[in-house]
Amino acid sequence: MAxxxxxxxxxxxxxxxxxxxxxxxxxxxxxxxxxxxxxEVQVLETSRIGDxxxxxxxxxxxxxxxxxxxxxxxxxxxxxxxxxxxxxxxxQYTREAKEIADxxxxxxxxxxxxxxxxxxxxxxxxxxxxxxxxxxxxxxxxVLTEMTPEETIQEVLESGLRGRGGAGFPTGLKWRFIRDAxxxxxxxxxxxDEGDPGAFANRSVQEGDPHSVVEGMIIAAYAAGASxxxxxxxxxxxxxVRTMRIAIDQARSxxxxxxxxxxxxxxxxxxxxxxxxxxxxxxxxxxMASIEGKRGEPRPRPPFPAQKGLWHNPSNINNxxxxxxxxxxxxxxxxxxxxxxxxxxxxxxxxxxxxxVKNTGLIEVPFGITLREIIYDVGGGIxxxxxxxxxxxxxxxxxxxxxxxxxLPMDYEALEQAGSILGSGGLVVMDEDTCxxxxxxxxxxxTQEESCGKCxxxxxxxxxxxxxxxxxxxxxxKPEDIVTLRLLCEQINENSLCGLGKGAPNPxxxxxxxxxxxxxxxxxxxxxxxxxxxxxIRFEIIDGPCTGCTLCARNCPVDAIFGERRQTHVIDPDIxxxxxxxxxxxxxxxIEIK
Amino acid sequence: xSLKTLEKISTEDPLNxxxxxxxxDQILDENKDIPGATMVVLNRLQEAIGFISPAMQVYVAxxxxxxxxxxxxxxxxxxxxxxIPRGKHTIKFCVGTACYVSGVDQIIEKAKQILEIEPxxxxxxxxxxxxxxxxxxxxxxxxxxxxxxxxxxxxxxxxFPKTVQDLxxxxx
Numbered sequence: 001m002a003x004x005x006x007x008x009x010x011x012x013x014x015x016x017x018x019x020x021x022x023x024x025x026x027x028x029x030x031x032x033x034x035x036x037x038x039x040e041v042q043v044l045e046t047s048r049i050g051d052x053x054x055x056x057x058x059x060x061x062x063x064x065x066x067x068x069x070x071x072x073x074x075x076x077x078x079x080x081x082x083x084x085x086x087x088x089x090x091x092q093y094t095r096e097a098k099e100i101a102d103x104x105x106x107x108x109x110x111x112x113x114x115x116x117x118x119x120x121x122x123x124x125x126x127x128x129x130x131x132x133x134x135x136x137x138x139x140x141x142x143v144l145t146e147m148t149p150e151e152t153i154q155e156v157l158e159s160g161l162r163g164r165g166g167a168g169f170p171t172g173l174k175w176r177f178i179r180d181a182x183x184x185x186x187x188x189x190x191x192x193d194e195g196d197p198g199a200f201a202n203r204s205v206q207e208g209d210p211h212s213v214v215e216g217m218i219i220a221a222y223a224a225g226a227s228x229x230x231x232x233x234x235x236x237x238x239x240x241v242r243t244m245r246i247a248i249d250q251a252r253s254x255x256x257x258x259x260x261x262x263x264x265x266x267x268x269x270x271x272x273x274x275x276x277x278x279x280x281x282x283x284x285x286x287x288m289a290s291i292e293g294k295r296g297e298p299r300p301r302p303p304f305p306a307q308k309g310l311w312h313n314p315s316n317i318n319n320x321x322x323x324x325x326x327x328x329x330x331x332x333x334x335x336x337x338x339x340x341x342x343x344x345x346x347x348x349x350x351x352x353x354x355x356x357v358k359n360t361g362l363i364e365v366p367f368g369i370t371l372r373e374i375i376y377d378v379g380g381g382i383x384x385x386x387x388x389x390x391x392x393x394x395x396x397x398x399x400x401x402x403x404x405x406x407x408l409p410m411d412y413e414a415l416e417q418a419g420s421i422l423g424s425g426g427l428v429v430m431d432e433d434t435c436x437x438x439x440x441x442x443x444x445x446x447t448q449e450e451s452c453g454k455c456x457x458x459x460x461x462x463x464x465x466x467x468x469x470x471x472x473x474x475x476x477x478k479p480e481d482i483v484t485l486r487l488l489c490e491q492i493n494e495n496s497l498c499g500l501g502k503g504a505p506n507p508x509x510x511x512x513x514x515x516x517x518x519x520x521x522x523x524x525x526x527x528x529x530x531x532x533x534x535x536x537i538r539f540e541i542i543d544g545p546c547t548g549c550t551l552c553a554r555n556c557p558v559d560a561i562f563g564e565r566r567q568t569h570v571i572d573p574d575i576x577x578x579x580x581x582x583x584x585x586x587x588x589x590x591i592e593i594k
Numbered sequence: 595x596s597l598k599t600l601e602k603i604s605t606e607d608p609l610n611x612x613x614x615x616x617x618x619d620q621i622l623d624e625n626k627d628i629p630g631a632t633m634v635v636l637n638r639l640q641e642a643i644g645f646i647s648p649a650m651q652v653y654v655a656x657x658x659x660x661x662x663x664x665x666x667x668x669x670x671x672x673x674x675x676x677x678i679p680r681g682k683h684t685i686k687f688c689v690g691t692a693c694y695v696s697g698v699d700q701i702i703e704k705a706k707q708i709l710e711i712e713p714x715x716x717x718x719x720x721x722x723x724x725x726x727x728x729x730x731x732x733x734x735x736x737x738x739x740x741x742x743x744x745x746x747x748x749x750x751x752x753x754f755p756k757t758v759q760d761l762x763x764x765x766x
Contacts, residue, residue: 236727295671428695580697580700581704
């Protein structure tokens with residue numbers, strides 16, 4: 001076979017043909033012959049490259065991956081000479097590299113391993129052909145032609161895959177429950193209601209590689225015997241809703257959804273449903289109620305969704321990430337997957353890193369990696385080299401872990417034993433300037449507002465905890481509050497109906513366990529060591545550094561700062577709302593928090 | 595709220611606006627037969643009309659054959675559904691964990707100061723509505739605000755007035 005050092009891919013689609021793509025190919029060919037390069041450079045035709053707004057004709061040169069656009073026939077001799085003879089990129093014709101789907105996803109760091117995110121940012125999410133070119137839908141083909149549903153379940157079971165939504169239930173087992181359940185109509189549901197503040201991995205996968213979710217769902221539906229599927233996306237993610245809808249339409253037009261998929265006797269179709277801003281809908285029974293068009297209130301289990309789920313039919317719910325992994329397991333084999341990870345947690349997990357860490361963003365690492373490795377090696381350490389204080393894992397149902405837990409291997413069991421959860425993989429890193437009582441109060445405010453109100457422990461209990469925490473943050477805490485808090489935490493956890501209520505006390509419990517001294521200082525000394533709780537602090541301007549530049553006075557939202565130009569200013573504590581804007585903008589560090 | 599509400603709805607109601615009425619009927623027509631239609635219809639109405647008035651809730655209930663109480667129950671349960679008109683533009687402040695830790699509070703204070711309204715309210719000229727919202731999942735850019743559909747990251751309090759100015763000059 002001839003060896004070509006360069007390949008030129010010319011886009012052949014209606015727009016580019018109209019703009020003279022075929023003429024361009026002829027001209028390229030002639031020019032390559034003329035310059036004696038025809039044995040070294042191969043010209044090929046390809047489908048659409050570039051984004052829909054590109055004017056065309058487009059061509060792509062590999063291996064460099066340079067994208068030329070808007071070429072006319074007169075440009076060809078110069079282009080061939082520059083690029084192929086002299087080896088220089090003819091910058092005047094290039095088009096900027098396609099914006100990657102997700103800017104928050106950087107190139108893989110050391111210790112990262114990408115299975116779920118392997119295509120995100122690398123392919124065009126709106127083009128099914130790019131997904132197919134990277135072995136997309138091959139797993140589906142394999143399952144439909146070579147494997148029975150039972151073999152598919154067995155493969156997923158052996159891989160050790162567990163639910164990535166947080167609970168960590170073996171996925172294969174879940175599929176077997178619904179397969180064995182009686183009923184003619186079964187549903188496969190994707191939970192894309194990524195409501196945990198601080199988590200955004202599911203959004204990235206849906207926006208960057210939607211077909212991996214679609215393929216995973218079709219395979220799951222085949223294994224479970226489901227004929228209809230729903231992807232429930234939260235309303236806060238409008239772009240994810242759009243990409244998923246486009247992906248579904250494309251898959252349908254390729255015969256990958258609908259009747260007799262790939263010529264088999266298996267039929268399955270998918271629909272996207274949107275939430276409307278209710279956190280509790282991430283709970284599976286509440287989510288199903290919402291798809292049914294009702295208030296998103298959870299209901300007691302049993303009966304489990306596998307027996308009586310959506311519209312009382314057997315249903316199965318998995319998380320976006322779980323589905324996105326499935327095709328990879330089928331393609332590479334259960335053992336490949338089972339060998340990645342740590343003990344009972346196999347494979348990789350995405351984490352959304354945010355807060356006071358240098359490299360915020362999305363990462364994917366094998367289970368078993370320690371928190372320290374994630375925060376310092378992958379995340380680059382704490383911003384401004386401040387001191388690490390805590391890492392909050394698993395969203396509002398998770399807990400805050402202090403320094404002594406940084407050696408912890410990340411897996412479902414280890415985190416649970418430490419009093420937190422893996423949850424949806426949110427990691428919010430907090431530095432020494434964070435007040436842990438305030439953080440506990442913040443989470444309680446969240447769960448209290450998001451409690452659906454159906455069961456009493458969650459509805460009233462979270463309210464009581466919030467009242468106590470607010471009091472403590474205002475310097476009005478009582479010594480007996482700590483005992484009351486612990487009691488409330490225990491009772492809410494034991495008696496609530498669903499995961500929201502059961503997990504709601506976790507942020508409070510974990511901060512009580514690990515940062516009790518901060519509670520005590522707030523209660524006994526009426527002081528906030530991190531200088532966050534507003535009623536316990538006051539802002540003052542120091543005489544020396546203040547130059548009287550008036551910047552603070554002009555930016556104060558309540559006009560609490562007085563002073564003449566070039567003279568030290570004063571803050572009136574009675575007017576000051578302690579917003580901290582002055583401290584942030586002062587160029588001379590003249591504002592002190594006391 | 596009863597079925598009679600429909601007979602004497604305010605002249606301001608979208609149901610009495612010819613163009614909006616067409617949109618409402620079209621949304622109902624397209625979606626009323628799909629399973630779980632209530633949520634789908636309400637989501638589309640919220641998007642197209644901007645709010646779901648009490649009269650619209652009665653109308654939707656009638657068209658879908660649902661009790662009004664159930665439709666109202668759904669509207670009041672989800673925070674995305676609103677029953678009064680919003681401003682032409684909406685500025686949402688993300689109050690997720692990462693944004694909270696990164697000081698979204700200060701931006702909210704600034705907004706309250708220059709617009710003289712609280713979150714949840716609309717400016718008198720009907721131009722801007724302020725809202726707090728749940729995590730929009732752009733935590734690596736915290737603190738984050740969402741201006742209409744556009745997400746703005748790493749927002750600074752002293753840059754916020756420009757955001758408002760941009761919206762105003764867009765209208766002028």
